[in-house]
Amino acid sequence: MNSEELKKQEYKYGFTTEIENFKAPKGLSEKTIRFISEVKKEPKWMLDWRLKAFNRLKALKEPDWQKPKYPKINYQDLYYYSAPKSMKEKPKSLDEVDPKLIETYNKLGIPLNEQKRLSGVAVDAVFDSVSVATTFKGELDKKGIIFCPISEAIKKHPELVKKYLGSVIPISDHYFATLNSAVFTDGSFVYIPPNTRCPMELSTYFRINASETGQFERTLIIADKGSYVSYLEGCTAPMRDENQLHAANVELVALDDAEIKYSTVQNWYPGDKNGVGGIYNFVTKRGACRGKNSKISWTQVETGSAITWKYPSCILQGDNSVGEFYSIAITNNHQKADTGTKMIHLGKNTKSKIISKGISAGQADNTYRGLVDIGVKAKNSRNYTQCDSLLMGNKCGAHTVPYIKNKNSSSTVEHEATTSKINEDQLFYCNQRGLNQEEAVSLIVNGFCKEVLQQLPMEFAVEAQKLVSISLEGSVG
């Protein structure tokens, strides 16, 4: 791909879908929450839950310890619910879905039409505040796997939702998580029954379309005893001059011997070259390895958003449980990222591994912030952390802020971090072999990220590799 092509590709998902919207009145109030709950035809317990969160929210303050500072968000100037009018009554099958929506997803490279699908990936497409369609439902049903929008799960599987919702991220964990608990609109719900291996990748595709809208989705994944699931998440948004808020909550629960693999390719609109517009991506993601020998693995490729602020974490409660975190965070132009993970070791023989690669170019700021906490009872636990940063130019910043706590003598914690620029010798070697500067940088950066890219499922790996190159466009030379 030459640089001309790269330039054209700057942010190819920046288009807007002209579609009539049905919105909640502007502003954050009990009325808005009641409105959302009513539109979603939720049972009373769910409304009570939301109101409880809203009451707690009043007493909370926005956190301010993070590195990227942002102008104050006016929460009363946002729409908390926006859905295409055609979605007011949920279509029963794909044929009833507004063709405009199908077209949008086709444009994004996510065909919802099952017959046209290449490989078996079941998709739940979320457009602004509602889930548009979920594919491959029949096939999953046969195995007893539940994969549906969370609004549907609240009605159809209240016992599961009641049991697990808010069990990993408590109702009023911190400001943005509480805000989400109060106003979340849709998201995915996954339940894998015992001893079942999910036959295909499950995927959710988030799209923010409407302006002045915040997206607050909630995802809940439960892997019952001995099950396995791999879940993918992708996100895009149109190019706009305003900043939009995205505050999602993701909860994972892995019971005995279960494994959850959660991959994210986050490509929200990052704002233009001068730092105007873009998404504020303030997301809370947390997984609990509740059972023995359970495993949760987070993989993330963070290329978009004006500000990314998230820490996918693992609470390793069960003995012998394993937590993993693989991350690539690329910031260019005026983007800012403050991301990392928390590994809380509580059970015996728990293991965690953190591989984080940060790349900053332009005037961007990239921070890795992480916590490894080995509790008193977490005997024979092990952690290995590696975070490498790559700097391109002297106007950007790369920071590492690890917190390491070790409270027992049989556990070992190791942490390594390096910061450097692209090796001149490597560049020279590539140039010599006929690669131009941009291609050479792209190649080296891809090599730098390889350890993380390898962790992505096939379908995502190719896309992610391209993304890495595109995100760094214009940062060389």
Next chain:
Amino acid sequence: MENLFNIDFTKISTSTKKEEFDRKQNFDLFLKNGLPNKKNENWKFSDLNLIISKNFKKITNNDNSKLDKKIELINDFDHNHIILINGVFKSCDIKFEEKKKLKVESLNSIENFKYRSNNNLHYLNKALSLGGFILEVQKDYKCKKPVVIYNYFTSNLDNKIINNSNKIKLNQNSELTLIEYNIGEKSKFFKNTFEKINIDKGSSLKSIIIQKTKSDGYFYKNISSFQDYNSSYQNFILSSGLKFNKLDIDINLEKENCNCHILSGLSLGKNEHQEIKTQINHLAPNCKSYQKIKNVLEDNSHGVYQGKIFVKDNAQKTDAYQLSKALILEDQAEFNAKPELEIYADDVKCSHGSSSGSIDADAIHYLMTRGIELQNAKKLLINGFLNEIFENVAEEKIKTFLEKCIKEQIDGI
């Protein structure tokens, strides 16, 4: 906070009315936010407010600086000395140096009363400081023998607070080795020290902090240093045996080609809590910083390392390294680390590493198969672990002396 302190300003002899007013104003500023607690990022792992209020009641300021016992001087190597009693300058003996090349004076008045600080303990220090010493090395003079500061604490200090401040200045192309030697009687007090170090062009300062006796004191020491072209600053921290100790080291590499080293080897015993916090500011190109922090933790001790390397955008070709290692010997012990990098320049080499864990079981097994008892095998390995720190001390006699001190500490385990 008012209940915790019972300060008597009449105990402080002030020269002017204004000084008295300034002191009181600084104390009011301190009371506004009180002692730092864990909500303060710099005190995240050592909640000073909790630690002090748990162990002290009605803290009063100390005005006694009379020597109650003869100080035993070190005979292992020739040295000049300065004697401080409860933080106050008492006497000095600079017998090995040329006249007027090394100036030592008592620091009487505290300057910059108005200076704003984001460290609340600074206000406390300015309000109550009784002085300390000023040490200045003249241009082009290389000190022949080290200067030992005997930091002596008397026995009647229970529930008292000591505030002092020191200034050290090395003029162009000078050299000095400074050894801070802490000795004292058993008493429970809180000491709050601020030290300012200026190292001019081409100068080199070597500083060693060592603790002679175990102490029930609670120490906080803030060192801020400023380095000019081609200067060098080496800091060895071997202050084991304190109930509570926090060293807050702020190093500013202001001009090109400076280097600084911070090397620490501590073994912490029962109820001990030590923290080393560093901030190395790389403000100019081609500077080098190196930090190696080692901790041996036994019983219910608590070790903390918070290190930050800051590289300004023009500080290209910076080489910064940070390593913290901890040996945790028992389950009640805890080690917390926060090795932080904040980098705004691209052509730099910055790395850090941190590890904590128990003694290598294979190594113990190896030694035991060769007939060494478990306890001795452990001591041998701990010794090896800590020895690495002061191996970098060039003077043979000082090195042997340090070795002896460390061995005594390890034998106590």
